[in-house]
Amino acid sequence: MVLKSRGAPLFATSEEAEQAFYDALEQGDLAQLMAVWADDEDIVCIHPGGPRLIGHDAVMESWREILGSSPVPIRPTRVHAVQSMMSSVHTVVEQLVVDTSQGKQLVNCYATNVFHKGPTGWRLVLHHSSQAPADLGPTELQDVPDLLH
Template sequence: MFATAHEAESTFYEALRRADAGLLMQVWADDEEIVCVHPGGLRLIGHDAVQESWQQILAKGPLDIRPARPLVLSSLMSSTHTLIEQLTFSTPEGRQTAHCYCTNVYQKGATGWRMVLHHASNAPSSAGLLDLQDVPGTLH
């Protein structure tokens, strides 16, 4: 279905913006060896658990999530994307923005490139797209 991992990723974020759980699940591999971790959430393993979580999330409406600053590590059959997700949402105080660090892993199979892992975690509240550091700090 997806000729490239980039195409699968673009469809993933478009499905979030449209609150289209059906389209979103087309991006995911159709097997039990998939994993999803939402910010602050438990590790979800398997197609049914992943699908149920996204249906619950998207039932509340579209998500304004913009991927930014991707670092892509690819091989012949897999592609790992680490990026920053910029979330914009409404609050009683007005429109707010938050950031998550995200890793998406895609594998190439008989039906094209499909997602096998999505792991997002909250970025520090002081982080913004222009001041995030891409260079590692002290190595231990």
């Protein structure tokens, strides 16, 4: 259940915050997207193939550029979460639909989303996304180690 604290959403769980993040991308809503992020100069965002962006202004400007052309048709799948009392690390496979010269294509990216719990609920402090290998089929997107040692 998402509550509001002084106009900003209060996410009771890291899962709620992550869902709000991806909903904002699909709706192309920069204000909603940035409401998920911690209001902190230590936040970090790395887009596929892009530089490391540090700080609220740099992160916001990058999303403004991305969302400026259109909403992002994206769906997080295969969520794996490791959680403690005050932090949560989610790794997901992001499925994006992109326009190419051959028409619309499904692209998969691996993403890591790190959330911290504070007085305003759960907030995103790091988003790092990179393109997944092109030769992975939809059923092969679950990474399984070849050998445990």
